[in-house]
Amino acid sequence: MGFQAAGTEAPLLEDISLRIQPGERVGIIGPSGSGKTTLGLHLAGLHRVALLGHTSGRLWLNGRDCTQNGCEGFAGVVLQNPEIQLFGETVEEEVSLSLQQRTGSFDRQSELDRCLNLFGLGPVRDQRVATLSLGWKQRLSVASMLAFDPRILLLDEPTSYLDEATANLLFDVLAAQAKDTGLTVLLIEHDLPRLMPWASHLVAMHQGRIVFDGSPASYSPPSRSFLQRADAVGTARSVSGGERVLSIEQVSFGYNGLRSALDNISLSVAGGEIVAVVGPNGSGKSTLLKLVKGLLEPDAGRIICASPAPRMDAVGLVFQNPDSQLFAHSVLEECSFLPRNQNLPTQEISSRTRRALAQVGLESQAERVPFSLSYGEKRRLTLASTLSGRSTLLCLDEPTVGLDGDCLGQMAGILRQTSGEGGAVLLASHDPDFVKAVATRVVTLCAGRVVEDTASQGGAA
Amino acid sequence: MTAAWWTKIHPLTRLALFLTVSLRAALGQEFLPQLLLFVGLLLLLFTCGAAASHYRLLIWAHVLGLPGTFLLFIAIGYENTHVWSQALSWGAVEGARYALRLECLFLANLVFISITSTREIVSLFSHRWMPPTAGTLLSTAVRFVPLSLTEARRIYDIQRCRGLRLRPWSPRSWLPIIVPLFVSQMCRAHDTSVMLVVRRIVPGTGAAAAQKLKPLDWCVLAVSLAICIQPML
Secondary structure (H helix, E strand, C coil): EEEEEEECCCECCCCCCCCCCCCCEEECCCCCCCCCCCCCCCHHHCCCHHCCCCEEEECCCCEEEECCCCCCCEEEECCCHHHCCCEEEEEEEHHHHHHHCCCCCCHHHHHHHHHHHHHHHHHHCCCHHHHHCCCHHHHHHHHHHHHHCCCCEEEECCCCCHHHHHEEEEEEEEHHHHHHHCCEEEEECCHHHHHHHCCCCCEEEEEEEEEEEECCHHHCCCHHHHHHHHHCCCCCCCCCCCCCCEEEEEEEEEHHHCCEEEEEEEEEECCEEEEECCEEEEEECHHHHHHHCCCCCCCCEEEECCCCCCCCHHEEEECHHHHHHCCCCCHHHHHHHHHHHHCHHHHHHHHHHHHHHHHCHHHCCCCCCCCCHHHHHHHHHHHHHEEEEEEEHHHEEEECCCCCCHHHHHHCCCCCCHHHCCCCCEECCCCCHHHHHHEEEEEEECCEEEEEEECCCCCCC | CCCCCCCCCHHHHHHHHHHHHHHHHHCCCCCHHHHHHHHHHHHHHHHCCCCCCHHHHHHHHHHHHHHHHHHHHHHHHHHHHHHHHHHHHHHHHHHHHHHHHHHHHHHHHHHHHHHCCHHHHHHCCCCCCCHHHHHHHHHHHHHHHHHHHHHHHHHHHHHHHHHCCCCCCCHHHHHHHHHHHHHHHHHHHHHHHHHHHHCCCCCCCHHHHHHCHHHHHHHHHHHHHHHCCCCCC
């Protein structure tokens, strides 16, 4: 099978031959842009609905030739962003909505309870969906899909917004469903250590082709390439001892003055440090970064930046989704947006921009249109567009989401280089491997409080 | 827990009311009725338990939209008269009239969204008189305003982190928000429509479609129809 998107020259999928049996747990892996999602949408029979282009070859689903017709209603889908997948008013209504579409005889109430309890949603069944955190919304979207009782369930990086415990719970539930109900699970995931022991069938992709198709046991993953690459940058990590660049003193914050998102937080970050903030969903990691940046103001306590510049300039904050910020007609212009807004001299803007692009390996792409870059390149561009400013503290919110091994390596290298040059980094992450590889200090948040603040024990150094 | 008052009204009646109010707001020329409509809608928004984010959107829309509207009308006034004093007085009056109209449309949308879930909206469009695709499109469209404003706020925060300073008189300064917003809304609309297909949330199904119209609903529908027809007569 092959697939060519409308208006493009190069095929997104090429020479795909694959056979999947009912009840299999299929892990689909590969670098960003390798065609994982395109393949997944084909396997779920949604290519006619979700993709614009031409599918060649033959695609058989459930004994039917679905190459040109698609096969809607056959598979459930869970996308990365839970916000767009939920349509009900309350948690219970959301799951009930799926049950309404289900055919066959079953006890509606007991099935509703079962689906809610699969992910611990019972206690929040009457809560409005809009008030849930992203992690809870993702739990709900998976529960809704399972309530729908699909033959195939496609999950596209479903753990991006989940903490480790919830991600493990999701994998356990999916394995149990596959075993008990014969559900075929297709899971697109970057987290190999979690995926490998779970999957019964592994498909590795590269540039639109399947490069491995078989048992995970016979697959040899590339050795922790991102750790190696981080070392290859060759800049030593400096473990604290630098000048203090940020002090957070007894800060408390609550959204709308109600629920306390952060409670009496005290923290300091010194030059050369890479401080990772970890913790479960809703523990206040992103809120902390927004407070540090100055997007939110604390209800109590204070945040002090050593830099004489205003906090908006002294702190750089990189968000997850690059498409939420790219707008310029060239990579160079995009990258120079921040220093231009900081009213730096033209010469300095140019040198800072060029340097930042070189730092992230995009200097040769300076004239390209940002939208034509791959996802990994876009992420690096957003990082460069923050590095080009005069910030003394770099904050990153979930820098590893959606990045494959190579991109992670580049990201780790850039952070280490920044740290090696005396800059301070504060990052919020769910990725324990990445944190272990780059962080010099790990701060654990739980329910808005600091429960642990330790020097990183691991790392590649 | 007591059921909210709007749950006693059929979603179709709510939609009819929303369309009627929107039509009146769009066609209305007189200042006082528009002002009364605006105040009424504002009170409704407060009583229907709208999410806090909706209030923030409201304030946000005011901060962004109103100065731009007035400036636009003043510019049109100057274009026609080439006298600043006349342009200012004409622009202020016409700008206020136009802004009030937009306010009413915006408020009506927020009230409708606050009291009607997506599922109810989708359920309304029965396949007997509307193709499923059109039903899905309509149901997505009525939710477009609040969702876009939430997204615009998020993008504005991101660009603020990159030093963005909005200047109402400079369209160029708005590009860092408009371009990502357009891209993001296109992606969101695409993903939402895929999920609607996957979840089989198609027009003409669900509890709202099964719900019967009560005498009160018929009365409200008749009044709405009369209000809509009246300007044409």
